[in-house]
Amino acid sequence: MAPEMRSQRLIGNSNPRYRWEQYWKTEEELKAMKKPIRKYYERNNELIQQYTFIDKLLDSSLPHDLIQEYHNAAISASLPNIPETITEEAASPQPMPGTPISPNGKPLTFYILTSYAPFEKYGNDLENPSPTPPMPDWEPEEEADSNSRIVSVAIFINLVANTVLLVLKIIVTLMTSSVSVLASMVDAALDFLSTAIVFITTRIISRKSAHDKEKYPVGRRRLEPIGVLVFSVIMVTAFVQVALEGLGRLTSGRKEAVQLSPSAIAIMSSTVVIKGLCWLWCKAIKNSSVQALAQDAMTDVVFNVFSIIFPLIGYYADIWFLDPVGGILLSGYVILNWSFTCSFHISQLTGAAASADQRNVLLYLTMRFAKTIKHIQGLTAYHAGDKLNVEVDVVLDENMSLRDSHDLGESLQYVLESVPYVDRAFVHADYARYNSSERQH
Template identity: 45%
Template sequence: MVGKRELYRAGSTYGQGTQHKERRSKQNEDLRPTSEDDVESGLHSYANGHANGDGRPRPRIWRFKDAADTAMEDKRREELKKALLHGIDRDGLENFRKSDDELKAIKNKKVRAFYEAQNQRLNDWLEVDAVVMAVADDVLESMDPDPDRDGIQERSGGLQAVAGNIGELLPEEEREKRQKAATRAKWAININVIANVLLLTGKIVAVFSSGSLSLIASLVDSALDLLCTIIVWTTNRLVQWRLSSLRKKFPVGRRRLEPLGILVFSIIMVISFLQILQESVEKIIPLHGKAEQLPPVAIGALLATVVIKGIIWFGCVPIKTTQVQALAQDCKTDVIFNTLSLLFPFIGAKANVWWLDPVGAGLLSLFIIYDWGETCFENVTRLSGQAASEKLQKKLLYLAYRFSPVVDGFKNVTSYHAGDGIWVEYDILLDPNTKLNRSHDVAETLQYCCEGLDEVDRAFVTTDYSAGGPTGHAQDAERA
């Protein structure tokens, strides 16, 4: 609210005369339309529901000043939008893309790999550009919904319309792309769960008809694989719950529950196969034994696993999303694991080599221990704040470049994992004489645009006027 405002108590003798009533009536005729709760109108409603009819309205000069200030601010934001939205030649970027036919015609593998990487980088840049084009406009329109500072929201923008859900402001093409990716991932995971249940049932039946350690190892792998899927599904549902009580306990979300669930499961997996490894060693130590015969039901169960997992694997390869690619990698591992689980006892029985089955089970156990140990370490490092990949860092740097028309420079761009998602910190440089409103609008628009990227969970933007100033964090903030 510009200027000093005085409210007079209801029932006061001031202003009850005819002359004052006429003057007040004349002033009210010039007031712009306002709600009954607009303090400027002098009709502020109190808790008892009665309006203060004796409140003195703002003088016309102040209302004119409010309108002028609002117009100036709107003009300033329009200039910001123009600088952000018209600074990139999208068609010009496409000129550097190689088509699939052109890539196939390149015989040199290194050169082809270079252009494939360039195409992917162009995709990242165009995604950033699309996010900025879609989000920046709505974010800037959402700034300062109460331009006259009277406590009443006179207008709203895109952010208010979507209740802060930045994903709804993205281009329709990008939203459809993400929705399709999520749907495909959901279908792939559901199919994999059904396959795991059926294959696990078959392996349980097979184990009762054979004492093969390789078959037991395959059964344990399938059982724990199903458990992993249940853990991921459960944590994913917990993350998606929108309860007010959970928002208070987890103010920045619960996305890290998913890697924590995988971390717990990987430990269970390693411990389980350490037990299989121990049994393999105990079976080999006597240095004599009998080759285990695989019954037809066991062979059928393992072959079915290889075939079904192979189909899911090849079906997931074309879907370039993180979840589905992880599922494809898991199916690939299952194909290799179950193929070896079938070959070791089968060859051992045919060649009458009794130790081949326990040795094979031991080798498979070592493989699983290594594989899931690596997964465990990966989740630990991500939860500990591992730096983002070089590919993503380049994408974030391009977003910084996208804001170069409205900033003097970038002092620092830091990106790191907070679980599977990425947290980003931008430190931008502005002119020392930059007004607070412009500084705020630039910084917050960059923040929302960054959080509009699919990989980013949270972004923070700080402003500075000197490239040689402090880094922004205490060097001993994290003590060893």
């Protein structure tokens, strides 16, 4: 029952099953392939990096440290203070990019644990080893928190830019009767409204209250996709009205080509430049609200370019119907674009299943975690907003003590939550492969 022996008894030695790097394809190899085959191997490369990340996570000191710290906490009745290392053969003290952080706030150190059977890991490859190409580490895309300064600055700058552009678009609309320009003005008004929604949403998320833990036990992070969803619905609804205006112009009998003044063209062109800069900046910030603003900025670039082109071509080619048709086409583009965004966030907020690749990576992690896990009875991964909730049912020995089963299950939960796209994990330990919950299904 010594801490080190107990963690060894519950988890065992690290026993990676595969040498993933042998399947890695280099950039030169990928370029020589045809497109469908290249796409297959690019997906393979991404999966190989994720499986390697899981191997390094499980080969680190984290699983053993957690078990040992539960032991120490039970004795000292103090909060966990996980040590930085365990006494194993050190391979490299340098943490890889995206290395998980232990509860004491320090990066984990990874180890090579050498007591597994080599042929179980590599099979016959060790008899005829072949050189493997260098494989870059997987760098998980960590999402920027809504409280972070860069998110706040990005949203505030977008709010200011959209306010200025809205005023300019109103001026242009008053100067011309173009349906395409009208659609652009509506788009600017909705940009302002949507950015205001995102700004207010992030302020609410970052606001701290003494009663927050009671009212919102898991925090208010889901307000972000809800804000984007509301934003998407407003965009679709408004551009349906713009499309109807274009149809009304086509059937009104008025057959005059619309002329844009130089000042109107200059204002529309400035919108393209400003929105292009906003898009370049926002697309690099991994946050669902800022990504929605980046998508909106990209839509605006396309929208405003064609809002200039349609009236100009219609005027100089004397094609009167090109402007209202352009307005209808632009409205259709926005409606289609934001309908997909709306559908995506609805599916995530209503508990859409994780992708097959994500589920397989989580299943691999659970399978490799500890030798005392006899069976994996079930693994469910589903969206609860931008990230995943994971539910795992594992079967342990019926003679295992409550203390051991609790510490093992909670350690597995912590490691699952170390995967970047997992928000929360729930582990259920059973002693039999058949239970009452299965009878209900």
